[in-house]
Amino acid sequence: MKETGITNFSIFARRACCNKEIFTLDFSEYKNIISEISSTKSELKRIGNNINQIAKH
Template sequence: MKKIKNRERNILKRFFVNEKENERIKLMMKETGINNFSIFARRACCNKEIFSIDFSEYKNIISEISSTKSELKRIGNNINQIAKHLNENKNNQTKEW
């Protein structure tokens, strides 16, 4: 990289991407008509607003749903065991006659 004196932007930022991400970046650059990656990355990073969503209040709800799901699964298993037992007894009774 050549050094330019009195450069306005003197901090270098670098990052790695995989093939799929690289193709997406190329496609987005082509769609926007920006040929210079540095300009594209700067606009994509600096001209966008980043939103952060706090899901912490939903963690309790999710854990309750998960525990309820487990309880329902256990109840279902119990019902299936009872039905199996009843069917086995029914079959044994008809064989005796």
């Protein structure tokens, strides 16, 4: 379990029994992309709020 990084024994046991092989994947690149998307999303939200305020005036 330590080598795979799976902390839940139930998930580990199911994967080991069903697949007979356990793969480890590195999602660090995707975490960076997701954080960039969320920051862009918040910026777009602020811009939308500013446009709405201008439209009301």
